[in-house]
Amino acid sequence: MRFLIFTIALLVCSFSLTSYGFQSESPSPAIQAPLADKSLLLDITQVGQSKLVAVGEYGHILLSNDGENWRQANVPVQSTLTSVYFLTPELGWVVGHDSTILHTSDGGESWEIQYFSPELEKPLFDIAFDNENHGIAVGAYGQTLRTSDGGKTWQSEFHQEFLLPDDVEYLAELKQEDEEAYLDEIAFILPHFNKLVKDGRTLFLLGETGMLAKSNDFGVTWQQFEDIYQGSFFGLARTKTGNLIVAGLRGHVFRGIKNGSNWNEISTNTTALLNEVLISKDDRVLILGNNGVLLESTDDGLTYRLHPQKDGKSLIAGVLFNGKLIVVSDVGIKQISL
Incomplete structure (x- = not known):
C-alpha cells in the first residue's frame, strides 16, 4: 500500500504556554x-x-515492586489520568483529563503539575519523550502539545496534514474571513489522537x-497509512520478526508486513473493543480487550486464540512482569498467569 507522505509544516496556531496552561484555579490533590x-x-x-x-x-x-502490593503516590490533581510514560527509571510523565500533564523526577514517588487547563475541555490520552x-x-480533537525544555513550557500544535482536502480549503477561506471563527473551528475539527507508540526512531500515532x-x-511531520479501515485504532506493537500488529474497534486486528507497506486483516472471532497489543519474550502476541477478551497468537500474529476472562471485566492496558500479565481494568489491578 502506498503512503500518503505529508510534508506540510505545522499550521500557524503554535504558541508558548506556561506550566499551568490557562489554569483559573489551583486543583485539589488526589485523596x-x-x-x-x-x-x-x-x-x-x-x-x-x-x-x-x-x-x-x-x-x-499507584506504585508496586511486586505486582501484588500497591501504594498510592501523592498527586496534586483529582483529574482522571489516562496514560503514563517513563523515559528513565527516574523521569516520568502522566497525562489525563483537564489537559493535565504531571512530571516526576524520583521514579513516581512524587509528582508536580507541568500543565493543567480544564477550560479547554479536552482530555489528553498519551505522551512520549524522545529525550529528557x-x-x-x-x-481529544487532535490536541497536540510539545515541549523542548522537559515540560517547563508546552507549545500547542495544529496538524493540518490530518485534514481532508475539502477541510483545508474551507479553513483557508474561513481564516481570511473570520479569524475568531477559524480558531474556534480548528479547536474541534481534527479526529481524536488516541495513542503514541515509540518504536526506535519511529513514532506511531x-x-x-x-x-x-x-x-x-x-511528530513534527507525519506519514499516514492509507485506507486500512475507517474505525478507531487503540493499540500497536512490532513483532520480533519486524511486522506490525494494530488493533481497534469491534475486534479489528491488522497485520502490517514490510514495515506496514502491506496490511492484512486478521480474524479474531470477537467484536470486543481491543485496547492494547503486547509482545512477550517468547514471541507471543497478546491483545487486551473489553469484556474480558484476551487474544493470543503464537505465529507472529497470523492467527489468534481467545482466552476469555471469567469476570468479563475490561482489560485496558498491561505489562508482562515476573512471568505474569499484570493488567489494569475497571476493577483495578488484575493478575493473569501465563
Missing part, C-alpha cells in the same frame, strides 16, 4: 484511598527492573476514523 488499587485504572508501565506504575480515576497513581527535553502529548501514521522526526 488517599484504601481501595485505589480496585478502582478504575487506565494505564500501567514498568519502570526499571522492579517497579510498576499504574494510573487512573480521581488522580490515582523533547516530548509530545496528544488527545493512532486515532479515530482509521487514522494511523508514523513519523521519523518525533
Whole structure:
C-alpha cells in the first residue's frame, strides 16, 4: 500500500504556554484511598527492573515492586489520568483529563503539575519523550502539545496534514474571513489522537476514523497509512520478526508486513473493543480487550486464540512482569498467569 507522505509544516496556531496552561484555579490533590488499587485504572508501565506504575480515576497513581502490593503516590490533581510514560527509571510523565500533564523526577514517588487547563475541555490520552527535553502529548480533537525544555513550557500544535482536502480549503477561506471563527473551528475539527507508540526512531500515532501514521522526526511531520479501515485504532506493537500488529474497534486486528507497506486483516472471532497489543519474550502476541477478551497468537500474529476472562471485566492496558500479565481494568489491578 502506498503512503500518503505529508510534508506540510505545522499550521500557524503554535504558541508558548506556561506550566499551568490557562489554569483559573489551583486543583485539589488526589485523596488517599484504601481501595485505589480496585478502582478504575487506565494505564500501567514498568519502570526499571522492579517497579510498576499504574494510573487512573480521581488522580490515582499507584506504585508496586511486586505486582501484588500497591501504594498510592501523592498527586496534586483529582483529574482522571489516562496514560503514563517513563523515559528513565527516574523521569516520568502522566497525562489525563483537564489537559493535565504531571512530571516526576524520583521514579513516581512524587509528582508536580507541568500543565493543567480544564477550560479547554479536552482530555489528553498519551505522551512520549524522545529525550529528557523533547516530548509530545496528544488527545481529544487532535490536541497536540510539545515541549523542548522537559515540560517547563508546552507549545500547542495544529496538524493540518490530518485534514481532508475539502477541510483545508474551507479553513483557508474561513481564516481570511473570520479569524475568531477559524480558531474556534480548528479547536474541534481534527479526529481524536488516541495513542503514541515509540518504536526506535519511529513514532506511531493512532486515532479515530482509521487514522494511523508514523513519523521519523518525533511528530513534527507525519506519514499516514492509507485506507486500512475507517474505525478507531487503540493499540500497536512490532513483532520480533519486524511486522506490525494494530488493533481497534469491534475486534479489528491488522497485520502490517514490510514495515506496514502491506496490511492484512486478521480474524479474531470477537467484536470486543481491543485496547492494547503486547509482545512477550517468547514471541507471543497478546491483545487486551473489553469484556474480558484476551487474544493470543503464537505465529507472529497470523492467527489468534481467545482466552476469555471469567469476570468479563475490561482489560485496558498491561505489562508482562515476573512471568505474569499484570493488567489494569475497571476493577483495578488484575493478575493473569501465563
